[in-house]
Amino acid sequence: MTELIPTPLTPALLRGAVDTRSTQHGLLPLRLPEAALAQGHDDYLRLMASQATGVRLALRTAATVVELDVVATRTVFHGTPAGPPGLFELLVDGALTDEAAASGGASAGVNMATGAVTYSAGTAGTVRFEGLPGREKDIEIWLPHSEVTELIALRSDAPVQASPEAGKRVWLHHGSSISQGVDAAGPTRTWPAVAASRAGVELVNLGLNGNALLDPFTARTLRDTRAHLISVKIGINLVNTDLMRMRAFTPAVHGFLDTIREGHPDTPLLLVSPIHSPLVEDTPGPTAPDPGFPGLRFKTFGDPADTATGHLTLRTIRQELSRIATERMADDPRLHYLDGLDLYNEEDFATTPLPDLLHPDTAGHALIGERFARHAFAGHGPFASR
Incomplete structure (x- = not known):
């Protein structure tokens, strides 16, 4: 057996991570910087920001065998x-060619009622890809989108270096668990990854399961991250958590967009409202797993009458986001608005349902990703190449 060559794991080999943390054994990609996590002071936020949706190793090599040692926290x-x-999904020159899961691993137990997270230690495992073309090529290893992946070691049967920048535009996206890709079958099959592939752009996915909450530190992260295109999808988590009323929502959206504009005054910025969810279209949150359903399905505990006192629903959020966007576009010609119902609507729910009433499955992600690419990147869309 050919002895494999070790390559030090450094941030230069990664795409899609905002920050990294050096651990006792290796390197942990992060999608919010440490300073933001300290201000969030929330176990569940830290877990979600440490999950590696959109993060991938980008390598140039002639290797036919690549091995990666990791500790995957499920x-x-x-x-x-x-x-x-x-x-873990392997792309060779942009084409998906293989997938594998890591052995071993740790676990993070989440109490959905409190957000408390309890970690259990685990062991490292190895992901091995073999039979790659024996020529110089660009490969990407996409990390699991709903797991924390601590990178321990990288080995190959030929030297490896970071893939050179390809001159692609960088698309920076922020949203909820739907954007993070919960219930997609693999990391390249989340809707932002589908849209980025169709459009030929570099994705930085700041979708944060349960944590698209208009936090100031998230806005500052978007402000300070390099990007040619930015989109922000707002709504579902604010309803699910019943976090604020309309009086707080409107200025919070303005403040969030103002902060992004401090670092990206002329960057195309797309404000996206929520996709359809029958659960909370006209009924406020909070939402939680339905205790009477055998399996995972969500239920809302709000009262439709409370919309009169400013409780948020998806319908009222869409109306207000549209109004805010129209108001701001008078002075910001590079701000754009996309109605989430153009991505997934009530008719789509009848043919491609949300299994738990909140999250699309892989087919739903494909539908949303293709529609987003068509609306945002094609023709006269706000992200189309000029």
């Missing part, structure tokens, strides 16, 4: 069965 929600291990 999330287990109390009261629900553990899902399958997350997938």
